[in-house]
Amino acid sequence: MGAPKQKWTAEEEAALKAGVIKHGAGKWRTILKDPEFSAVLYLRSNVDLKDKWRNISVMVNGYGSREKPKLAPKMVHHVLRQDEYPMAVGQTGEDISDAKPLAVSSGALLVANPKRTTVRLDNLIMEAITSLKEPGGSHKTAIAAYIEEQYWPPNDFKRILSAKLKYLAANGKLIKVKRKYKTAPTSVFAERRRVSPLILEGRRRISPKIERDGFNMLTMSQIDLDLGRMRTMTAEQAIEVAARAVVEAEAAIAVAEEATREAETAEAEAEAAQAFAKAARKTLIGRTTPKMVYFITASFLMIRFEMFEKPALYKGRFNVDGNLRKGQQRV
DNA sequence: CTAGGGGTAAAT
DNA sequence: ATTTACCCCTAG
Numbered sequence: 225m226g227a228p229k230q231k232w233t234a235e236e237e238a239a240l241k242a243g244v245i246k247h248g249a250g251k252w253r254t255i256l257k258d259p260e261f262s263a264v265l266y267l268r269s270n271v272d273l274k275d276k277w278r279n280i281s282v283m284v285n286g287y288g289s290r291e292k293p294k295l296a297p298k299m300v301h302h303v304l305r306q307d308e309y310p311m312a313v314g315q316t317g318e319d320i321s322d323a324k325p326l327a328v329s330s331g332a333l334l335v336a337n338p339k340r341t342t343v344r345l346d347n348l349i350m351e352a353i354t355s356l357k358e359p360g361g362s363h364k365t366a367i368a369a370y371i372e373e374q375y376w377p378p379n380d381f382k383r384i385l386s387a388k389l390k391y392l393a394a395n396g397k398l399i400k401v402k403r404k405y406k407t408a409p410t411s412v413f414a415e416r417r418r419v420s421p422l423i424l425e426g427r428r429r430i431s432p433k434i435e436r437d438g439f440n441m442l443t444m445s446q447i448d449l450d451l452g453r454m455r456t457m458t459a460e461q462a463i464e465v466a467a468r469a470v471v472e473a474e475a476a477i478a479v480a481e482e483a484t485r486e487a488e489t490a491e492a493e494a495e496a497a498q499a500f501a502k503a504a505r506k507t508l509i510g511r512t513t514p515k516m517v518y519f520i521t522a523s524f525l526m527i528r529f530e531m532f533e534k535p536a537l538y539k540g541r542f543n544v545d546g547n548l549r550k551g552q553q554r555v
Numbered sequence: 556c557t558a559g560g561g562g563t564a565a566a567t
Numbered sequence: 568a569t570t571t572a573c574c575c576c577t578a579g
Contacts, residue, residue: 228564228574229564229565229572229573229574230573230574231572231573232572232573250557250558251557252556252557253556269574270556271556271557271574271575271576272573272574274557274558274559275572275573275575276573278558278559279571279572279573
């Protein structure tokens with residue numbers, strides 16, 4: 225009899241990741257007691273943290289402690305071109321994406337495609353429609369265009385999108401009217417178990433969350449600083465920094481998304497809060513992502529040789545796809 | 556306490 | 568039917 229599932233929220237995940245950064249994986253009790261995270265994770269046990277971290281890790285490196293060595297040798301067709309995706313928009317089962325990009329050919333470095341990083345197409349679609357705010361709903365092409373602005377979709381993206389839209393419409397998550405899709409009035413896709421009524425309660429500011437949690441954004445100068453430091457680092461240190469940047473970025477994005485959702489939920493103080501959340505989100509997702517990609521790519525390049533020498537070191541540490549982009553490759 | 560093995564409701 | 572993503576159990 226499993227207890228009723230309590231899905232992990234983006235916020236909880238972010239806290240967990242931040243906790244791991246701060247105290248290290250395995251220090252679950254410590255993370256839990258840290259006042260910085262206990263506020264968010266108070267419903268979770270140390271074992272819960274451990275389990276969740278295991279799940280995350282599994283997705284990152286293809287096989288975690290659990291999971292058979294049931295490797296996927298059938299993943300051969302369709303070698304990805306290196307300009308295909310830093311961030312794959314992704315799949316939810318179904319027909320699509322035959323081969324999860326396993327590694328990059330070009331630089332030969334890199335890491336499995338993290339489902340982690342893979343953004344759920346469902347969410348993107350909902351987000352697109354909501355953001356577009358088109359009265360009668362949005363046409364497929366508009367949705368596609370919106371998504372393509374922010375991500376590098378796989379080349380069969382259009383097909384996947386069609387399938388997904390059809391699926392969502394069939395499920396009532398979307399309403400299709402004359403080739404246009406709009407969100408279903410009731411459930412706004414993201415679950416919001418606990419917390420919900422409380423948020424509205426005190427009419428306090430909605431999203432100092434980002435400040436509170438203190439996720440430092442990766443400013444350009446910060447990046448330069450890190451890159452500079454990296455030159456004199458050992459492989460271990462460099463990897464640590466890069467890994468940390470990745471996790472922080474993910475955490476920041478998670479928080480930003482959470483903030484956006486909250487802003488959408490709260491009507492009252494909406495004006496200001498929504499503007500804030502929108503801006504934050506734009507900054508974090510729209511602007512920072514390319515920088516992150518750049519930063520991570522650069523980091524990889526710099527520690528590339530060390531990585532070859534000590535593969536065990538970086539195995540499973542990264543969960544962002546670090547594809548090299550055209551023109552950037554060289555070492 | 557943590558790491559791992561297991562079980563299983565829910566999702567696909 | 569299979570896979571995921573939770574929760575539980577327990578040795579060490």
